[in-house]
Amino acid sequence: MSFDLPTLPQGWSYVPLEQLAQKNSVTYGVVQPGTHVEHGVPIVRVNNFKEGRVELSDLMRIDPEIEKKYGRTRLQGGEVLLTVVGSVGQVAVVSEAHKGFNVARAVAVIHPQQQVDPNWLALCLRSPLSQHLLGSRANTTVQTTINLKDLRALPVPMAPEYERGKIIELIGSLDDRITLLRETNATLEAIAQALFKSWFVDFDPVRAKAEGLEPEGMDAATAALFPDSFEESELGLVPMGWKAGCVADIAVQKKGSVNPLASPNEWFEHYSLPAFDSGQSPVLEHGESIKSNKTPLPEEVVLLSKLNPHIPRVWLPVKHGKNAVCSTEFLAYSPKAGGSKELIYCLFSSAEFQQQLCQLVTGTSNSHQRVKPGQVLKLRLAIADDSLFIAFADIASPIFERVYANRLKAKTLTQLRDALLPRLISGQLRLPETEASVENMLSVAV
Known part of the structure; x- marks a missing residue:
């Protein structure tokens, strides 16, 4: 399958996603989960994705006997998740806290090879280029659906390892500050709400x-x-x-x-x-x-x-x-x-x-x-x-x-992150000058 791709810097290359994942590991989860079972196995659904993370509220749990049939998508930590049905294109990296969970049919699981940082794959999947390439090939007849064949063939830009690490660190610092501001706001709102209730x-x-x-x-x-x-x-x-x-x-x-x-x-x-x-x-x-x-x-x-x-x-x-x-x-x-x-x-x-x-x-x-x-x-x-x-x-x-001031800071950092991400992972923007700008922005957004 051919893709119209921007040119990468010398030393970078495009690699199909399938070649960066463990063999036969780009797949989807439980097709027929049945009804909620109080003490069953938790599964990650589309509604559990929130701002690049898996949100643990409103988890569905399924019968262990049903889950047992889907051992290939049982989470160990370090996988990359992508929503492929409905609200497609949402991405998260699995943490140790989700070890033993499984996923729904609408979620694809990607097990990166040992030498590939899952955070790099997640950044590339979040990028406008990947979102466009997958979205343009999605089936929209009933529900928007990304075909696993297209996902496996998706070209992923691979920078030299050192640059990948620095880009992950840079975007991660913005993600962390945005998350901190939002968590702070949730705490502040909870304080006001608790006072009202009292x-x-x-x-x-x-x-x-x-x-x-x-x-x-x-x-x-x-x-x-x-x-x-x-x-x-x-x-x-x-x-x-x-x-x-x-x-x-x-x-x-x-x-x-x-x-x-x-x-x-x-x-x-x-x-x-x-x-x-x-x-x-x-x-x-x-x-x-x-x-x-x-x-x-x-x-x-x-x-x-x-x-x-x-x-x-x-x-x-x-x-x-x-x-x-x-x-x-x-x-x-x-x-x-x-x-x-x-x-x-x-x-x-x-x-x-x-x-x-x-x-x-x-x-x-x-x-x-x-x-x-x-x-x-x-x-x-x-x-x-x-x-x-x-x-x-x-x-x-x-x-x-x-709360309002924090929301404005989070918006500014989100806009900065979203502007930097596609340019960094395509090599259009180089690191030294970008790192200095981001550090300055983060020092202000406290």
Whole structure:
């Protein structure tokens, strides 16, 4: 099979992937896994790929007797995985933590030869060239599918060993910093969410005061804002002086409409579902590229997806420009007096709220279930005194400012990595000057 390939520097060469892998090792996994077995063997599916790594949440486990038939794809550590059905082209290197796992039919397993670093193969598979070559030959009749024959024939650029090692190290340092920023953000959001739950769901400070104890983790002025007893309400026991209310008491839905096509040359900051799924980074687009009406964003806003609420999508735009718009699949909410966007965001992100939201869906297809906007405003919650809501926002706001700053840093590093990767593994960009630039960028993104 012929490929139209860019020229490589002297000393580099293209080698078919099959020649860099152990014999007969480029194959796919379990074809018919059956149903989930609580204590079965874990298998890696397409949904377990996340940003170049295998995500261990939502693992399917299968009957060991079924898994036994697929020993050829049982993971030992050091293999390269590639999704070949559905959302194709996602790549991960198997760590020791996944030893003994297997993979689904939609995942190809590549066992590199001993002298080939799996991280090099992974970088090459991630590159735009490999993604294009495989994608252009994929079968799209039913589900997008990469043929193993095409995968085995894929030309892989092979630099001298020393250069391969330095490129792996360079891209790896960017990957690690991006991952660290995202993990830091997950921790920060968890802190804000835990505070919200403690104050407004579990009522921990009120319970402490009711027992004659000082509430933990706050100063005396904040503690004084909480009552020391409970009273009955429509929602059950709530702190004394609080009321049984609904989302409409703290938020208002923004329903305006704008047609970006009417301003074809203007730039719009577009908050779409794909942009959310790609790291919560809005896309700058000319009006002529946006083909349908959108909702304009007010200054203070939280976005809640009404589509498929079993996939939580809650977006807090900490800062945005005047031409910011969102998909009509998002519902836009602004805080009422006394409330805050941080409060609404934490409410919408809470497990309790998400559970209620999923009970409101209409539509029978799992991929096209929606929530009616008016029902969201009717969801019930305990309403505290405005002073407590303000105190919460005073704590949460700096947390989300830091999350936003980290997200911008991660976006910058991701753009740098994605620009460098194809040029480095094709030899178009040489290492010394690139290493200095990356070190400078990493020193700033702390």
